[in-house]
Structures are given as C-alpha cells and as structure tokens.
Amino acid sequence: MSLRSFLSRAVYTAYSWRLRQQAAGRRPRHIGIILDGNRRWAREAGFTDVNGGHRVGAQRIVDFLGWCRESKVEVVTLFLLSTDNVAHRSNEEVAALLEIIPDVVDELAQPGNPWKVSMVGALDMLPTEVSARLTAAAQRTDHRNGMVVNVAVGYGGRQEIAYAVRKLLQQHADEGTSIEELAKTLDVDHISEHLYTSGQPDPDLIIRTSGEQRLSGFLLWQSAHSEFWFTEAYWPAFRRVDFLRALRDYAVRNRRYGA
Numbered sequence: 001m002s003l004r005s006f007l008s009r010a011v012y013t014a015y016s017w018r019l020r021q022q023a024a025g026r027r028p029r030h031i032g033i034i035l036d037g038n039r040r041w042a043r044e045a046g047f048t049d050v051n052g053g054h055r056v057g058a059q060r061i062v063d064f065l066g067w068c069r070e071s072k073v074e075v076v077t078l079f080l081l082s083t084d085n086v087a088h089r090s091n092e093e094v095a096a097l098l099e100i101i102p103d104v105v106d107e108l109a110q111p112g113n114p115w116k117v118s119m120v121g122a123l124d125m126l127p128t129e130v131s132a133r134l135t136a137a138a139q140r141t142d143h144r145n146g147m148v149v150n151v152a153v154g155y156g157g158r159q160e161i162a163y164a165v166r167k168l169l170q171q172h173a174d175e176g177t178s179i180e181e182l183a184k185t186l187d188v189d190h191i192s193e194h195l196y197t198s199g200q201p202d203p204d205l206i207i208r209t210s211g212e213q214r215l216s217g218f219l220l221w222q223s224a225h226s227e228f229w230f231t232e233a234y235w236p237a238f239r240r241v242d243f244l245r246a247l248r249d250y251a252v253r254n255r256r257y258g259a
Helices: 003-022 038-044 051-070 083-088 091-108 128-139 157-174 179-185 188-192 240-252
Strands: 030-034 075-082 116-120 148-155 205-208 227-230
Touching: 038 051, 051 075, 051 091, 051 240, 075 083, 075 091, 083 091, 083 148, 091 116, 091 128, 091 148, 116 128, 128 148, 148 157, 157 179, 157 188, 205 240, 227 240
Parallel strands: 030 075, 030 205, 075 148, 116 148, 205 227
Antiparallel strands: none
16 A cells, blocks of 8 residues: 555544544434436446446445444435436436346345335336335345335335325225315324335435435425435445535534424
8 A cells, every 4th residue: 555545544534533523413313315426427437328327326325324324323215216217317227227226125135234125106107027126125124123224216205295195085085084074183194194204203314415406306295304415426426424524514403393
C-alpha cells in the first residue's frame, strides 16, 4: 500500500469514527431510501450499457442494510421499482430491472442474512414468474425476527392509498357496515391499518441519492412527519460515511411532527 493510500484510509477511518460519535444520539427506527442515480453513474463511469449501473447498485444494498443493522434500525424500505418506472421506462430497461431485482431479493433472503424481507407494491402488475419468485423469496424469511426490509417493487404511493381504501371498504362491506356508518367513524388510523406497511412505524428518515429532491410517490401517506436527507452521491457510489452523515443530521434535528 502506498503512503498516499495509507493516509487516505487513515483519514477516512478517523472521519467515520467522528461521524459515528456525532450520530450517537437519537436514531431512526425506520429508514426509507430511494436508490437513485444508477444510470447516470453508469454513463459517467463509461459503461456502454447503463443497466450496469443497476447491477452495481444492487451490490451496494447488502452493505447498506448492514450499516442499518449496526445502527439498530428496525425497518428499512428500499424503493427499487415504481409504477411510473414500469409505465414510462423503455421495455428494455424494465426487462433488465426485472432480471436484476429478483436476484437482489433472493440474495437478501439467503440463510446467512438476518433480516426479514417483505414485498410491498402491486406485484400483480409484474410478470407472473417474477412476482412468484419475489413472493417465494420473502416467504423464506417469514420465520426471522431481525430487521424488517421492505422491498418496494411496482410501488406507487397513490396506488397504495387507493389499495388501502379498497381493502377498508371491502372489509366493512363484508361486515355489513353501511357507507353512512363508515363515514361517521372513518379516521386516518383506519386507512393506516390497510397500508402495505401496516403495523410498522412510519419512516423517521427518508434518504434520496443522486441530488434529486422529490419523493416520486414514495411512502406518501407514511412520510407525513418524516425527515428528509438528500445527497448528490449516486446510489452505486453511496458510502458508509454518507450514511453516517444522514444519521448525524437526523440526530440534531428538532422533530416537530407538524407543530
């Protein structure tokens, strides 16, 4: 190892230690993350096939989940594929993603990993074989009691709310409740109980990579009181120090919950 490399590594280690100390206060129970910038990273890295960025980004996910677990995060939601992606991206790119994502979920479900995988999204809009593979992988982790990893595929925030309302109406129709009776008692908790993330804490912190500063439909209902953290780093280049910076900034914020 050259002297320059040694010094760079030493500085990085020292900086990481300092960030861990600064982030040692309040920790988020639930982190949502929008894994953005894979294609742009691939172009800047010289890839002729931008789907290479998605593949490199997929390899980063296990590292990220390890950092979250070390920080005692209870729930992580990964935004991998939106309904808008399926509708508006090229058929070639969507097809590539639908090859990569099942491999990612299979890796997350491997016996050596401690987390419990939960699929969130409209899996019925995906090819049958892809949906079946994702569902089977998640089911293999049902017995685990570790950190919950929600994998959002075919996900849209508006679609999730519509789905929750449909489930709520169907439940009350089955119970014989009239629309008038339901209207008198309906509140936000009733809808929350039918979301994909029912029973989980709402995200305390939402991270988006690549410099974009928007939600793109991610966890619209659940993020009402979330803190947001945006970074210029593309997802394949996202490092542990970036994660620690997010935790540090979260730890010093005064959460008002709309007050």
